[in-house]
Amino acid sequence: MSTIVINELKSESLHLLREYQKSPSADIRNQLVQLNFGLVRKEAHHWINQCTESYEDLLQVGSLGLIRAIERFDMSKGHAFSSFAIPYIRGEIQHYLRDKGSPIRIPRRWQALQHQATCVNRELQAKLHRQPTDSEVALALQIPLSEWQEIRLACRNRAPLSLDAPMRDEDEGSTCLGEIIPDPRYKSFQLAQEDQIRLQQALIQLEKRTREVLEFVFLHDLTQKETAERLGISAVTVSRRVKKGLKLLKNSMLGLPSEVDEAE
Structure with a gap:
């Protein structure tokens, strides 16, 4: 999608948000949902590999979070709407997953790397006489730093x-x-x-x-x-x-x- 199109969508979204804040209506709200639905798709895609729920269900639940964000957004605060809406969408999905009892699962490859990292950490700590950095652990595991940080975060958030x-x-x-x-x-x-x-x-x-x-x-x-x-x-x-x-x-x-x- 070109920069011009993206800017036009943002401009239209801001215009509708102003209108909705002045006079809330289902029609304007639905237009805002359609314009910002990409935020829901992005968040649903993030969670689809970590739970047993369907992509369509996650989209529906995430849409509820988007609607709540639209209803609570205050333009006078100066926040970007996307930054404001994402926590609502994510929170709605997480709340749904907890209620459904769907366990957050970590990919087997990540579990294997986390287990391997325990040994790597021990070896590096003995060699360096300090706690190794994330970059050093990622290098030893031969994976990108960003992936190692995601693995750590996923394992930490499992509990x-x-x-x-x-x-x-x-x-x-x-x-x-x-x-x-x-x-x-x-x-x-x-x-x-x-x-x-x-x-x-x-x-x-x-x-x-x-x-x-x-x-x-x-x-x-x-x-x-x-x-x-x-x-x-x-x-x-x-x-x-x-x-x-x-x-x-x-x-x-x-x-x-x-x-x-x-x-x-």
């Missing part, structure tokens, strides 16, 4: 995410993910769909470096020292970013005003 899981802060001790979720009902289980969407939206609003620091420390389970080495910044800067990022996320989840996250 339910506990809100009681500790989150390290080297200066102020530990906290847990549940502390940034306002509703105390969600204990020791996956993030509720609404909170998951809100957390993803809050992450999008963070300055890029702060978001990277939080992802390395809490998603990839690196120490703050390892994160500093990966990003080429000081450990003190990482520590500041962790505290600042968690504070911004917590305020955003609670709907409290917060200072702007600026680059240092």
Whole structure:
């Protein structure tokens, strides 16, 4: 699809979103669904190889998420609609898969590589006298770095995410993910769909470096020292970013005003 066509579709979508915000109607909403249905197809395609549900079912469920995004999108916030809608579409599909009890399955090849990586990690750690980087592990496995990172993420996400899981802060001790979720009902289980969407939206609003620091420390389970080495910044800067990022996320989840996250 040419750039001109894409820009025309975006322009038409923005026009319809303005009209829908002024005067909601089923006709305008349906037009918006048709224009943005590619977002649903993309997300359904991502999940089709990880569950037992049909592609058509995932499209229908994802469309519900797209409709919810259309109804809740606020143009005054300045967000791109696609960035706003994807978490809703993904959340709707994930919620559906949990309700259906369809297990998220990891391809056999990835399972074999994950098992092989355990041995590779051990060998590299003995050789380098430190924890190997993702790039070094991927090189040893003879696979692209992006694929290794997907394998790690898939294996990590296979188990339910506990809100009681500790989150390290080297200066102020530990906290847990549940502390940034306002509703105390969600204990020791996956993030509720609404909170998951809100957390993803809050992450999008963070300055890029702060978001990277939080992802390395809490998603990839690196120490703050390892994160500093990966990003080429000081450990003190990482520590500041962790505290600042968690504070911004917590305020955003609670709907409290917060200072702007600026680059240092």
